[in-house]
Amino acid sequence: MKTKSAIKPRNSKIYLYLLPGLAIYAFVVLVPLVMALRYSFFDWSGGPNMDFIGLDNFVALIQDDVFWQSFRNNLFIIIMSIIGQVGIAFLIAVLLTRSWVKWKQFHRTVIFIPNVLAAVIIGFLWSMIYNHDYGLLNYSLNAAGLESWISPWLDDPSIVMASVTIPIVWQFIGFYLIIFMSAMQNIPDELYEAAKIDGATSWKQTWHITMPMLKSTFRVAIMLCIAGNMKVFDHIFVMTGGGPGSSSTVMAQYAYDVSFNRFELGYGSAVSIGMLALSLGLILISQIIGRGEKE
Amino acid sequence: MKAFILKFTLFVAIVSLLTACGSGDDNATGSENQGGDDVSISLMHYYNKELGEPAPTAQLEKLDEFAANNPDVTINQEIQSHDNYETKVKTLAAGDELPDVFLIKGSMTQQFLENEQVMNLDEFLNENDGWQDQFIDGTLTPFQVDGSAYGVPISGGATHIVYYNQAIFDEVGIEAFPATWDEFLAAIDTLNENDVTPIALGNKGKWVLNSSYLSTLGNRYTGDEWFDNILANNGEAAFTDQPFIDALSAINQLADRDAFNENMNSIDNSEQQALYMNGKAAMFIEGDWAAGSISSNAPEEVLENTHVAIFPAIDDAGGNQNTVSGGGGWAYAINADVTGEKLEAIKDMIYHLTNEEAGKLILEKGQMPAIKVSGTEDMELGRLTREILELLEDNKYVPIYDTILEPALIEEMNNNMQVMVIGQVTPEKAAENIQKVYSK
Numbered sequence: 001m002k003t004k005s006a007i008k009p010r011n012s013k014i015y016l017y018l019l020p021g022l023a024i025y026a027f028v029v030l031v032p033l034v035m036a037l038r039y040s041f042f043d044w045s046g047g048p049n050m051d052f053i054g055l056d057n058f059v060a061l062i063q064d065d066v067f068w069q070s071f072r073n074n075l076f077i078i079i080m081s082i083i084g085q086v087g088i089a090f091l092i093a094v095l096l097t098r099s100w101v102k103w104k105q106f107h108r109t110v111i112f113i114p115n116v117l118a119a120v121i122i123g124f125l126w127s128m129i130y131n132h133d134y135g136l137l138n139y140s141l142n143a144a145g146l147e148s149w150i151s152p153w154l155d156d157p158s159i160v161m162a163s164v165t166i167p168i169v170w171q172f173i174g175f176y177l178i179i180f181m182s183a184m185q186n187i188p189d190e191l192y193e194a195a196k197i198d199g200a201t202s203w204k205q206t207w208h209i210t211m212p213m214l215k216s217t218f219r220v221a222i223m224l225c226i227a228g229n230m231k232v233f234d235h236i237f238v239m240t241g242g243g244p245g246s247s248s249t250v251m252a253q254y255a256y257d258v259s260f261n262r263f264e265l266g267y268g269s270a271v272s273i274g275m276l277a278l279s280l281g282l283i284l285i286s287q288i289i290g291r292g293e294k295e
Numbered sequence: 296m297k298a299f300i301l302k303f304t305l306f307v308a309i310v311s312l313l314t315a316c317g318s319g320d321d322n323a324t325g326s327e328n329q330g331g332d333d334v335s336i337s338l339m340h341y342y343n344k345e346l347g348e349p350a351p352t353a354q355l356e357k358l359d360e361f362a363a364n365n366p367d368v369t370i371n372q373e374i375q376s377h378d379n380y381e382t383k384v385k386t387l388a389a390g391d392e393l394p395d396v397f398l399i400k401g402s403m404t405q406q407f408l409e410n411e412q413v414m415n416l417d418e419f420l421n422e423n424d425g426w427q428d429q430f431i432d433g434t435l436t437p438f439q440v441d442g443s444a445y446g447v448p449i450s451g452g453a454t455h456i457v458y459y460n461q462a463i464f465d466e467v468g469i470e471a472f473p474a475t476w477d478e479f480l481a482a483i484d485t486l487n488e489n490d491v492t493p494i495a496l497g498n499k500g501k502w503v504l505n506s507s508y509l510s511t512l513g514n515r516y517t518g519d520e521w522f523d524n525i526l527a528n529n530g531e532a533a534f535t536d537q538p539f540i541d542a543l544s545a546i547n548q549l550a551d552r553d554a555f556n557e558n559m560n561s562i563d564n565s566e567q568q569a570l571y572m573n574g575k576a577a578m579f580i581e582g583d584w585a586a587g588s589i590s591s592n593a594p595e596e597v598l599e600n601t602h603v604a605i606f607p608a609i610d611d612a613g614g615n616q617n618t619v620s621g622g623g624g625w626a627y628a629i630n631a632d633v634t635g636e637k638l639e640a641i642k643d644m645i646y647h648l649t650n651e652e653a654g655k656l657i658l659e660k661g662q663m664p665a666i667k668v669s670g671t672e673d674m675e676l677g678r679l680t681r682e683i684l685e686l687l688e689d690n691k692y693v694p695i696y697d698t699i700l701e702p703a704l705i706e707e708m709n710n711n712m713q714v715m716v717i718g719q720v721t722p723e724k725a726a727e728n729i730q731k732v733y734s735k
Contacts (some may be wrong), residue, residue, distance in 0.1 A: 046410065055587055132558035155557065241501070243499065260382050261706055
């Protein structure tokens with residue numbers, strides 16, 4: 001009996017093992033979430049005075065231009081990341097399976113390195129690169145004779161979103177690369193062998209074997225991309241602080257500004273709840289689209 | 296089964312440990328400490344010895360002195376970095392867990408008072424002979440609500456000082472600092488023609504344009520009464536009033552003439568100082584605190600040629616022209632829950648930190664104290680500090696917008712100014728946006 005239960009423990013025991021983790025998770029995620037939901041119904045600036053105002057915060061939220069602008073900024077980052085992170089990572093993963101590519105280990109490690117750096121470091125690094133007077137980017141453009149391309153990369157509202165998105169995309173390519181590479185190893189070699197016998201070129205193999213076999217991986221990667229980029233904050237906070245004006249403000253930054261600069265904690269909670277609802281909505285949509293393709 | 300019990304107890308122990316952490320500091324602000332001989336005071340501040348900033352260093356020295364003189368009083372200091380401090384104090388206020396003594400900014404006064412978290416200090420300020428009257432005019436104002444004070448200010452300098460490099464001025468043929476606004480604009484054109492950035496601006500933190508530019512210019516155009524009306528919210532003043540739009544336009548005028556470096560919104564105030572210290576810019580505009588970092592960090596030839604001024608008089612502006620935005624920056628506040636012997640000890644401590652002696656030390660270190668200091672002629676002061684002191688003698692302090700107005704309004708102002716200087720909104724539109732938040 002005993003040996004059997006060690007291999008397949010009773011349900012109650014499984015829950016018991018899960019409990020410590022769940023307790024911590026509940027403490028740092030679920031409890032604050034419920035509290036934020038509660039605060040979002042109040043006019044509250046911190047301290048003991050709280051006025052219940054029902055749904056007023058949410059009514060204000062729906063009419064808040066800055067909130068929707070920051071949502072559009074998040075969408076921009078998500079779309080660029082799906083193209084940039086997932087797309088480029090897939091291309092590199094395919095390249096790294098080619099036999100003519102040398103130093104595969106080295107490439108994989110180098111591409112993965114930005115991933116382990118703190119977002120704040122990435123932010124500082126790129127604000128130095130973007131610096132108008134002594135930044136690497138403008139210096140290189142100057143050296144290459146492209147003076148007319150020199151811009152204040154983080155100061156022009158029309159390009160600032162692109163400028164802050166590039167470091168985010170750059171940092172996480174390695175993460176998706178690892179996901180794709182491990183998924184590719186699970187594709188049976190027989191398929192490629194059969195294709196080779198049929199005379200398929202390597203790009204045809206990629207298109208007709210690798211891509212379809214990785215469909216579920218793509219779905220997971222896109223979901224991670226959406227979830228990760230809805231809460232993006234640190235990079236932009238360091239590089240521009242949401243400026244100029246609110247042109248590079250994302251939702252998390254806006255929630256932070258409202259809560260800790262303006263000190264409207266009730267409304268700040270409403271912004272966070274709005275952020276959660278929109279994230280869940282986007283993930284749901286991406287799942288439905290993914291499922292539709294399967295059929 | 297035995298193993299199960301063991302695991303279960305272990306688990307219960309871990310969980311109870313976790314929850315204990317959550318509720319550990321419930322009585323951190325309690326006032327149970329009465330009666331005993333030994334008093335312990337909790338104090339939160341942002342003074343960092345390593346940074347060597349004038350006023351904070353002076354405060355730390357005075358704190359040590361007070362601790363040495365009062366062995367029965369224990370001061371538990373919690374030290375935050377300046378940027379974190381503001382968030383931390385607001386967060387503690389939200390959780391109603393403020394320490395006994397803490398620092399507040401003018402804009403926090405109203406909110407802390409509404410939540411009954413700060414003590415009325417009127418009596419305290421009158422306990423020591425004439426102490427209240429020793430504070431420089433305007434330094435207590437940000438911490439007053441309905442005529443009562445809730446904070447004791449420490450330093451009280453100007454947030455608007457123009458630091459300029461005379462050597463660069465000489466090079467391009469500007470003999471003296473411009474005496475009128477038109478000459479100032481002409482000087483900017485001259486500097487631009489000579490490929491020197493006229494004014495280094497680092498407005499990434501968004502407060503520079505507000506604290507160091509708009510607060511002074513605003514008063515020059517609108518006069519004092521307008522701002523009082525704005526504060527009283529009596530409907531007699533609005534941000535869409537022409538004088539305020541003119542003040543915004545004055546900043547816009549500077550931006551239109553390319554007075555600033557192109558990347559003004561992506562560098563911060565220490566980087567604007569760096570531009571100036573590297574000799575790339577002829578001027579920069581910041582508070583008197585910048586004198587300290589210029590004196591200790593600028594290369595010899597820049598420091599030697601650095602002088603200070605304020606915006607020249609503006610011809611068609613309606614207010615007083617010899618004004619500088621300034622007054623109390625941060626002030627000591629006492630937790631409303633503190634009573635008894637502990638309160639007495641706290642009062643002694645705050646008096647020790649903010650009396651004339653303490654003011655003298657702050658001045659010696661190179662910053663303007665909130666309290667009047669007599670006999671400055673005989674003191675050994677840095678050249679820049681003395682120049683600023685003399686400059687401020689002839690000029691009157693007017694309110695610093697972003698230490699007094701509500702945070703939501705400030706945020707709107709700051710954001711609008713950031714996009715105004717890069718030509719995204721007009722001054723009229725910016726004023727409209729600000730008014731929209733104000734009238735909410």
